[in-house]
Amino acid sequence: MKGECTPDAVPVVMKFLSFDYIPSPDSRGRDPAKSRLAIDLAVKGLKMLGNILSSTHSNPDIKTVATPLLVECVEALCSWINFLVFPTNMDPFWDNERGQLHNYYSNILRNIISTDTAVLKAFISSPRFLKLVLRLWMVNGDTTTSINADLQGNIPLLTTCLEEEESRDALCHQILHDGVSEKLASSLIGRIDRAHHFVRTAPQSTVVDYVEQALYIIIRLTRVENATILEAFVSAHHVFVIFDALDVLSELIERDNPGGLWSKPFFGVFTYALNLLLDTRVRYIHHLSEAVERHAILTLGRLSATIPAQKCTELHQMILLHIHGFLNHILTHMFFPQLLVVFMRSGTYRSWKLGNFPQIQNKDLQGIWREFWIAAQEYEDVYMGMAPGTPICDNASCDDIEERIERSRRCSGCLSVSYCSEHCQSVDWNRFHREECRHAKRHNDQRRVAHTRYRFTARQLQASWVEATCNKVFTKLEEASTRQEAFPDHAPHEIVSVIDSTHILFHPTNRVSPVSLRHEPRWWIRTKNGNFEEEASYLNPRMTALVDDYRSGNLGTKYRLVELDLVYGVEALSTLMLLKCLDNGEYKVAYSIPRRGELEAIRMVKRTPLLRPEDLDIDHLF
Numbered sequence: 043m044k045g046e047c048t049p050d051a052v053p054v055v056m057k058f059l060s061f062d063y064i065p066s067p068d069s070r071g072r073d074p075a076k077s078r079l080a081i082d083l084a085v086k087g088l089k090m091l092g093n094i095l096s097s098t099h100s101n102p103d104i105k106t107v108a109t110p111l112l113v114e115c116v117e118a119l120c121s122w123i124n125f126l127v128f129p130t131n132m133d134p135f136w137d138n139e140r141g142q143l144h145n146y147y148s149n150i151l152r153n154i155i156s157t158d159t160a161v162l163k164a165f166i167s168s169p170r171f172l173k174l175v176l177r178l179w180m181v182n183g184d185t186t187t188s189i190n191a192d193l194q195g196n197i198p199l200l201t202t203c204l205e206e207e208e209s210r211d212a213l214c215h216q217i218l219h220d221g222v223s224e225k226l227a228s229s230l231i232g233r234i235d236r237a238h239h240f241v242r243t244a245p246q247s248t249v250v251d252y253v254e255q256a257l258y259i260i261i262r263l264t265r266v267e268n269a270t271i272l273e274a275f276v277s278a279h280h281v282f283v284i285f286d287a288l289d290v291l292s293e294l295i296e297r298d299n300p301g302g303l304w305s306k307p308f309f310g311v312f313t314y315a316l317n318l319l320l321d322t323r324v325r326y327i328h329h330l331s332e333a334v335e336r337h338a339i340l341t342l343g344r345l346s347a348t349i350p351a352q353k354c355t356e357l358h359q360m361i362l363l364h365i366h367g368f369l370n371h372i373l374t375h376m377f378f379p380q381l382l383v384v385f386m387r388s389g390t391y392r393s394w395k396l397g398n399f400p401q402i403q404n405k406d407l408q409g410i411w412r413e414f415w416i417a418a419q420e421y422e423d424v425y426m427g428m429a430p431g432t433p434i435c436d437n438a439s440c441d442d443i444e445e446r447i448e449r450s451r452r453c454s455g456c457l458s459v460s461y462c463s464e465h466c467q468s469v470d471w472n473r474f475h476r477e478e479c480r481h482a483k484r485h486n487d488q489r490r491v492a493h494t495r496y497r498f499t500a501r502q503l504q505a506s507w508v509e510a511t512c513n514k515v516f517t518k519l520e521e522a523s524t525r526q527e528a529f530p531d532h533a534p535h536e537i538v539s540v541i542d543s544t545h546i547l548f549h550p551t552n553r554v555s556p557v558s559l560r561h562e563p564r565w566w567i568r569t570k571n572g573n574f575e576e577e578a579s580y581l582n583p584r585m586t587a588l589v590d591d592y593r594s595g596n597l598g599t600k601y602r603l604v605e606l607d608l609v610y611g612v613e614a615l616s617t618l619m620l621l622k623c624l625d626n627g628e629y630k631v632a633y634s635i636p637r638r639g640e641l642e643a644i645r646m647v648k649r650t651p652l653l654r655p656e657d658l659d660i661d662h663l664f
Contacts, residue, residue, distance in 0.1 A: 047093055047094050047097040047101070047104070048094075048101070048104070049101070049103040049104050049106070049107040049108075050107075051090065051094055052091075052094060052104065052107050052108045052111060053107070053111065055087045055090045055091050055094065056087075056091075056111050056115060058083040058084055058086070058087035059084055059087050059088065059091070059115065059118055059119060059122055060115075060118060061115075061117060061118035061121060063080045063083075063084065064080075064084075064118075064121055064122060064125055065077035065080055065081065065125075081126070084122050084126065085126065088122065088123070088126075088147070088150055089150075091150065091153075091154070092149065092150040092153050092154075094108070095108060095153040095154060095156075095157055096153050098157060105157055105158055108157055109157060109158045109160055109161055112154060112157060112158075112161045112164070113160055113161055113164040116164050116165055116168050116170075116171060117168060117170055119154065120165075120168060120170045120171045120174050121170065123147045123150070123151065123174060124170070124174050124177075126143065126147065127143050127144060127147050127178065128177065144178050144195065144196060145188075145191040145192060145194060145195025145196055146191075146195060147178070147195075148178050148179075148195035148196045148198075148199040149194050149195045149198070149199070151171075151174075151175070151178075151199055152195075152198045152199040152202055155202060155203075156202060162202075162206070162209060163208070166203070166208065166209040166212040166213070167212070169216060169219075172212060172213055172216035173216065173220065175199060175200065175203055175213065176213075176216065176217065176220065176222060176226065178196060178199070179196050179199075179200055179226070179229060180222065180225050180226060180229045189237075189240050189244050189248055189249060189252045190244070190248065192233070192252065193248070193251065193252060193255065197252075197255045197256065197259070200259055201255065201258065201259060201262075204259060204262040204263070205262075210262065210266065211266075214263070214266050214268060214271065217271065218268070218270055218271070223270050223271045223273075223274035224274045224277060224278070226263075226274070227271075227274040227275045227277070227278045227280065228278050230256055230259060230260050230263075230280075231260075231275075231278045231279075231280050231283050231284070233252070233256045234253055234256050234257070234283060234284055234287045235283050235286075235287055237249055237252055237253045237256075237287060237291065238287060238290045238291045238294055240252075241291070241294045241295070241298070246295050246298070246299065246302060247307055249291070250291070250295075250307040250308050250311055251307055253287065253288075253291065253311050254307060254310050254311045254314060257284065257311060257314035257315060257318065258314060260275065260280065260284075260318060261314060261317055261318050261321065263275075264318065264321055265321060276325060279332070280318075281318070281319060281322070281329040281332045281333055281336075282332040282333075282335070282336055284315055284318065285315065285332070285333045285336040285337065285338045285341070286336040286337075288311065288312065288315060288338075288341050289336055289337040289338075289340065289341050292308070292341045292344050292345070293344070295308070296344055296348070301348050302348075303344055303345050303348045308345070309345070309361065312341070312342070312345060313364065315338075316364070316368055319333055320371075326610065327375060327378050327380050327381050327610070328380070330372070330375055330381055331380055331381045331384040334372065334381065334384050334385050334388055334390070335384050335388060337388070337389065337390055339369075339372065339385075339388075339390045340389070340390040340393065340399075340400075342365060342368065342369070343390070343399055343400040343402075343411075344400050345365075346365060346400065346402050346404070346407050346411065347400035347401055347402055347403065349361070349362075349402075349403065349404045349407060350403065350404065351403035351404050351405065359406075362404075362406055362407060362410065365407065365410065366410045369410065369411070369414045370414075372385075372414075373414065373417050373418070373421075374543050374608065374609050375609070375610070376418070376421045377500070377503060377504050377507065377543070377608050378500050378503070378610070379425070379497075379499045379500060379503050382421055382422075382425055382503070383425075385418065386422055386425070391418070394415060420510075421507070423510075424503070424506050424507045424510050425503060425506075427506070427510075428502060428503060428506040434450055434460045434462075434498055434501055434502065434505075434634070435450070435460065435461050435462040435463075435466055435633070436459040436460055436461060436466075436470055436475075436633070437461055437462075437466035437467070437469050437470040437633075438470070438473075438474075438584070438587065438588055438591075438620075438633050439466075439469060440461075440462060440466045440632070440633070441622075441632070442462070443622060443624070443630050443632050450462060450498070451463070451464065451467055453467070453475065453479060453482075455479045455480075455483055456478075456479050456480075456482035456483035456486055457483075457486055458482040458483075458485070458486050459475060459478075459482070460498060474583060474584045474587075477580070477583070478580050478581070478584070481580040482580070496615070496636060501617075501634060501636060504606060504608070504617060505619065505631040505634060508541065508604055508606055508619055508621070508631060509621070509628075509629055509630060509631055511541060512539070512602070512604060512621060512629050513628055513629055515539075533595065535592055535593060535594075535595045535597070535599075535601075536593060538592075538603040538604065538605055539602065539603070539604045539605070540604075540605045540607065541604065541605070541606045541607065542607045543606075543607060543608050543609065581635060581637055584635055585618060585635055585637075588603075588618065588620060588633070588635065589603070589618075592620070597620075600622055600623045601620055601621065601622055601623070601632070602620075602621045602623070602629065603618070603619070603620055603621075604618075604619045604620075604621055605617070605618055605619070606619060615636060615637075616636070616637050617634050617635065617636040617637070618634065618635045618637075619631050619633070619634040620632050620633040620634070
């Protein structure tokens with residue numbers, strides 16, 4: 043009505059929303075007409091309140107008047123909305139509209155808590171409000187709902203509650219208190235999974251926006267880093283479902299609207315999906331494998347194929363950097379067989395081999411993808427050429443590389459070391475492992491719980507890759523001119539070759555370089571290093587003995603020391619490998635010492651604030 047959105051209307055509306063007017067089961071039975079009148083007045087009052095508060099930007103006086111009244115009536119407002127949306131089975135008035143009001147009242151709640159910071163603080167301190175938010179979200183998430191209604195109601199409400207740290211912590215505390223983390227995760231994942239069904243009935247931009255905002259909510263929740271909430275999303279197979287939905291959605295959009303993927307919204311959705319993947323703290327290789335299995339690379343290929351062929355602007359280059367970074371991130375983790383095998387079996391790799399992969403128009407992207415496929419083929423060649431059952435022997439004095447039996451013996455105490463024979467196990471136990479075993483067992487148990495164990499198959503693959511790489515480059519590195527330029531006063535046993543893949547997120551290829559042991563001792567010689575676990579120092583006697591033997595020249599000229607630096611999610615994996623030159627001139631890994639720890643550089647990259655698509659000024663590109 044006229045004059046409705048004025049400051050004077052707020053106190054009048056609030057009178058109809060008193061806690062005392064909520065009909066009880068007894069009062070509804072005694073005087074149904076009075077109860078019906080109270081309900082009708084509350085419905086109209088909430089509608090008017092939502093309209094009034096939506097006008098605060100044009101009339102600041104509304105905020106001044108409404109703020110103290112809203113703070114005072116937190117419990118009453120939440121109770122009324124809970125009564126109207128979730129009536130009891132005995133309610134004779136509301137059955138016809140049951141299940142249609144979730145988003146409507148979510149929008150009103152969102153307008154209320156957005157009025158002022160004081161109002162938000164008052165509401166998030168109320169368990170009744172927090173329970174109502176979760177109930178509105180999850181009940182609606184169990185049914186097929188209109189995308190537009192969700193975008194206007196539940197999604198903005200939950201997003202607002204997750205924006206500020208205080209409100210986010212309060213909501214997460216309520217989630218844990220009510221034990222609804224799994225149900226919440228399922229409702230979020232279900233929304234994304236169902237999104238592609240609406241492509242035919244809703245504008246594509248609306249569907250993409252819907253997925254984008256749902257992803258943003260998931261990222262906010264997973265960044266809380268609560269183990270229970272994270273496990274709930276893992277149990278819901280969130281990475282698998284999200285990238286599967288993006289694959290289906292991108293295929294439908296490109297089929298119905300060729301070139302439609304080259305848009306700001308879809309680029310934002312894919313950016314959020316990558317943010318979510320890179321934030322993963324547990325089961326990292328497992329989640330990365332799920333993304334690859336559900337055609338994340340193919341989706342990126344479709345997106346790349348729609349990028350114009352003309353010269354790129356600075357913002358184009360930023361998008362190319364995102365694509366390049368993700369492809370290199372996949373490559374650097376192909377050192378782990380779990381991911382590599384999934385990739386080789388994926389439909390994406392088969393499509394590329396058959397020539398059915400999307401055709402890239404942009405020349406810069408053509409080079410990026412060409413490098414990716416060449417490197418992937420090299421990984422496959424190494425894996426296929428890896429001798430089955432090649433044993434690993436952690437006895438430093440074992441020299442019988444070609445005579446080792448196919449079955450390895452593992453330490454039954456820690457399961458972290460392996461030997462080619464009982465003799466080697468006995469020798470190493472007396473020399474090193476007696477003191478290492480209890481520490482290694484504790485580390486292995488912790489990583490088993492976190493699903494980040496370093497498996498022997500990974501060590502075998504990485505050793506095979508180092509052998510293939512070193513057999514190509516050692517000839518060049520050992521040329522007199524090369525060695526003379528790098529370290530003119532050093533003997534060969536004073537130089538270690540470093541294969542550094544920790545910066546593969548920023549550089550297109552691995553870096554192989556010689557390093558002086560005399561003038562630049564590496565991290566693995568030191569007792570402590572800020573970037574690695576201090577507890578890992580139990581390996582130092584083993585490492586120091588190997589380095590001293592090599593540096594003294596006692597091992598002779600047939601051996602070369604190599605350090606392989608890898609990235610494992612947010613961890614660094616550095617392996618010291620001793621290679622022996624066989625009679626046929628090929629180098630084989632005789633001995634290796636892996637060490638893992640936190641990699642602060644990668645952690646900082648991954649923990650940077652979210653870059654929301656609306657913050658990118660890229661409208662003029664599309």
